[in-house]
Amino acid sequence: MATQDQDISYNQFTGSLTPLANLSSLRFVSLSTNHFQISMPFLSLANLPNLKILLGDENKMIMEPNSFHASIPKFQLNIISLSKCTTDKGLSLQPPNFLYYQYDLRYVDFSYNNFSGTVPLWLSENNTKLEDLLLLGNSFTGPLLLSQLLNPNMSSIDISNNKLQGQIPTNICSNFPNLEFLFLSKNAIKGNIPPCLGGMNTLSVLDLSDNHLSGRVPEELVMRSSLGILRLSNNNLSGMIVPMMFNTSKLSNLYLDGNNFAGEIPDIDVSATDFSHSSLEEIDLSNNSFNGKLPRWIGNVSHLKRLALSNNHFEGSIPMDLCNLYELEFLELSQNNLSGSIPSCFNTPYLRHVHLKRNKLRGPLTFAFNSSSLVTLDLRGNNLTGNIPKWISTLSALSVLLLKDNHLDGGIPVQLCKLYSLSIVDLSGNMFSGHIPSCLGNLTLAMNKEKSFVDNSWYIGYTMKDLSISINSHGYPNSYMVEEIEFTTKSMSYTYGGDILEYMSGIDLSCNKLTGQIPLELGNLSEIHSLNLSHNNLIGVIPSSFSKLKQIESLDLSYNNLTGRIPVQLVELNSLEVFSVAHNNLSGNIPEPKAQFGTFDERSYEGNPLLCGALLQNNCFKTESPSTAPTTEDDEGEGSFMDTYVFCVSFLVSYVIVLLGISIVLYINPYWRQAWFSFIESCITTCRYSIVGNFLELYIFKRCA
Structure with missing residues (x-):
């Protein structure tokens, strides 16, 4: 049995709408947010004489053969909403032709459909009860031409984000005397702002931003009108x-x-102004x-x-x-x-x-x-x-x-x-x-919606009392101010705002005089996207704990005094886009050129003469076996210290043993003792004569010179 209303929105159905043609008593059909193929002549709904409301947002619109375009539907709609619908191969379409035969429309929403041609203001001429006309986000061109017909019921017009040219028609105030919302932003409209807009007693929101308007702002807009929101941003206004x-x-x-x-901006006498x-x-x-x-x-x-x-x-x-x-x-x-x-x-x-x-x-x-x-x-x-x-x-x-x-x-x-x-x-x-505080590694750096300044939205919609439904099609923000910040990462300065700002995280301590080692605890910053410690006086090794920075996109440790090897574990950082350890005292092999490290060139490692690898044109001549090669820089330092200690002790013991041996031999054998002292006396005499001869030779040379 057919019902009076039908709502099959948000079900992700696909296919055609042919079965609906048999439900002749339908008054309300909602097909929104599915994958239906809706034909522009609406042949599948043409035989529904009682249909008053048609909601088909976020579906796919297709063109039927020209032979069907002459079909005139039996219904007279009050509300039609077909926003955010895709088309075949991104083709630009015209608004549906059947609208020429609709005379009782109150609410029309064709936003974000890539419709082209001139603005279909004939809708307001054919439908004298039309209250809301939403055409934003299309490709309408040409000037905004209005007829001389009066439409006292029009409440909201939104033709923003199109390609309109020319000037704002001066008869817009007389044609729509009870207009409450007018949005013409993001077009190419030029000329002056009509002063008559300041005399509209019902106009509460006027958005003419992002156009080519010039001249002064009529004082009437703010001194006499009923405007609550006036947005004239990004024009050529002056004065x-x-x-x-x-x-x-x-x-x-x-x-x-x-x-x-x-x-x-002149000051105001506060004592005389309330x-x-x-x-x-x-x-x-x-x-x-x-x-x-x-x-x-x-x-x-x-x-x-x-x-x-x-x-x-x-x-x-x-x-x-x-x-x-x-x-x-x-x-x-x-x-x-x-x-x-x-x-x-x-x-x-x-x-x-x-x-x-x-x-x-x-x-x-x-x-x-x-x-x-x-x-x-x-x-x-x-x-x-x-x-x-x-x-x-x-x-x-x-x-x-x-x-x-x-x-x-x-x-x-x-x-x-x-x-x-x-x-x-x-x-x-x-x-x-x-030093860098190690406790910075305790920061969670979690996503935070408070970072982006977003206020609550208000809506333009329509209420159908006889069907007890309310349609809130488009939301507009209470505030047009957007929270944005600049942050340097990946060697460039970026502006972050909105959702991107909410998820962005980073620490930049570069270009200071920081000393000491990089805290191992910084490896706990698993949510960080950018870390810059460059241009400081940091020493020690690069912590292998940095391999836990799974979200990091930019890591800059350049221009410090870091030593030791680059941890091979860093090749696990699959999100890394920019990496630099240039101008340090690092040594050993650079990481294998695989995954993200296959995208870095020699500039990431320059200024480290002891680094080696095919990328640097500096082959590593010594290859340590896995069984004897130290696994960490600490182990390498400890082994070097032990080798030096053993050498010193061995040399000292050997020296003492030789001296004792000579002393014992000389003490036991008198003949060797006499020969030893004679040898020492001869060496002393020879050295004395050699010194005197050198002195005389130097003296004679200077005199001759």
């Missing part, structure tokens, strides 16, 4: 920023990063050309959670007013000209990510950022001095510590070993001295 843009009652997220804004009604939670002005000092009034935006002002020309000190941002979670002030010391008051309870790299900050690491929630501390490329303070052990959630290229000194504190969430450590390019 001054009006400070009152930051004091609105509705705007919560403002993204103006990646443009050509310049000049100073920021208590400001809803701003996120401000991103990074990657522009702002200069002057950081505005102090930002410290009065009481609900601010995320602030990004990086890659500008701000100068002066970090204002103490920023410490008033009690709810602050994300602070990005990198790549400016900020100077002075780091304020010691950044101890807000919610602070998770701090980026102050590549400024001119100086002084010691004061008791700043004392927050148990701190996950990332990036202070690279400044002029910081002094030691790593012991209070760093109180940062219990710290996962990323980046102090590269400063003037820090002293030893590496054992307190770092107490940071059990630590997974990325970069202390390179400083003046740290002393």
